[in-house]
Amino acid sequence: MGTVNEKFSKEEITLTEFILKIVDWIKYLGSYWYVLLSLGIVGACCGYFYSKTKHVSYLATTTFVLETSENSGVGLSQYAGLASMVGLDLGGAGGGIFQGDNIIELYKSRKMIEAALLLPCKADSNKLLIDRFLANEKDMESWRGKDPAIKDRFRDSILMESVSRINQKYLNVAKPDKKLSIIKVDVTFGDEILAKEFNEGLVKEVNEFYIKTKLKKSLNNIAILEHKTDSVKKILNGSITSIAAIIDATPNLNPTRQAQRLVPSQKSQFSVEANKAILEHLIQNLELAKLNLLKESPLIQVVDIPIYPLQSFKVSKLSYILFSFIFFVFFGIFYFFLKRIIVDA
Template identity: 70%
Template structure:
């Protein structure tokens, strides 16, 4: 019996509130129209954005030093480290942070636009960011290089916050996806490509720097030892030629110097063999380290388009404003009843 009375009371209250709200239909309709207008202008003001995506595989260099360890001791004798690889700094999430670094983004912004070589990508970015363009013109006339740096920093900050996304879609895989979402289709594509190129080049230079130094050291030592060995061989021949009719009782005048030169030449020959072997191993190690980023997908025209649906914005805004109006009327009536 209690439930039946409660249900009846609920229906009664619902009818009362419905009639109350219907009496204010003009207010709710007006709010709905206002909301629809706001939704329309919001959708109209939102520009179309384009998505440029590059995906690549990050190679692991954890095993690049395996197979060279047996020669590490020999190489260390001449001051060369064949073992260590510099790739660890680019593994995991570190390379993602490298893509978001100011150095890499700024370098990409300073690249010339491939569609208009008279412009930098930074110029295209400023053309699209109207407020930044106005600010940049004011700054250029006021403070010179310092203002220019502040403009670049602001551009880098905006790109990081709003337009650039670098993620690993699957934590178990070494695939990294770089997304640039911008209202200029050309900038989105060219900046995406430029950023990937800058990071790739920076990686190769950093990754192979140690191996290139090793090769330079080994090459220098190899050339030095070869020169000394050739000098010893030449010295032996000169000593023999200089004493063609030496007194047999005084052979030491020729044998001792020539044997010293021969011994030095044999010693340098053995060292040279090891150096040449280590030099070839260092070159092989360089070949193993050089490739890191293997691009899988690149952005191509036409880019994927994202735009706000006007119908969805109008419908959502209409419902939101009507709901807000109903809530206002309910609170107002409740407070009046309490008083």
């Protein structure tokens, strides 16, 4: 019994000492209440003035579905050998740079962002979108100098820095669901017009680049086929004309001299039949190439576009004030806590 009571007594003393230490620390810190309160007031003021520098941010969002044309070549493979005879490739539209997550990197590329920044502003035709961007970035606005137009010698530096900032702070391109082919493009600026027009401009530039690159092979095939078709038509028309000319040249030919008409006429007739067969195959391949072109378009299906008014975001001044107040007070408590430990040591 004595041992149990003694153990209980020691635990009770330990708990008591712990409570006394807490009370002692509270009294110690309480003796500096005016300092902690002053720090809190300073922090609140800093939070208030900082909140004055924070402007409303506007979010412009475009959502689109990326079509994967993996099966676009189905049904055309049977004609691949025939098409290859005239130097064409009617293979399916493989994905290339537009499959998977590569298109996301395309949206973040310098080429696409620069092209979007250099588009004219719809709200003010006298300015480019980069002018509004530089006005939004106060530290970069002076780069333009007194002339509102972008100076040539600063052009590359301005564009490079603008692309870097947009990628780091203002642009977000991602797939909300990895299992789906939906891609979301978010642009956030303090300028509502800039947010909307840059978002639309960037999507437009990527779409045009996508179409131009994706359809380049098919358009080249069509151009080759049309050129060869026109050439064969000219040769065929020439052969038909030759037959008529031979007949006209020997209107009353002696039956014993038929070779003068028959041999040239048969040569031209053979040329007509051969070119007619070639022309049929060329026209068939031309229609197949046009069908392949149709199957590859459209390539991007836009689902949602940004519309006014855009969604806006702004942290309230009260939140900045409370956070700064608590942070400064906590910093003061930590200082006095560390100071007493050092003194006691």
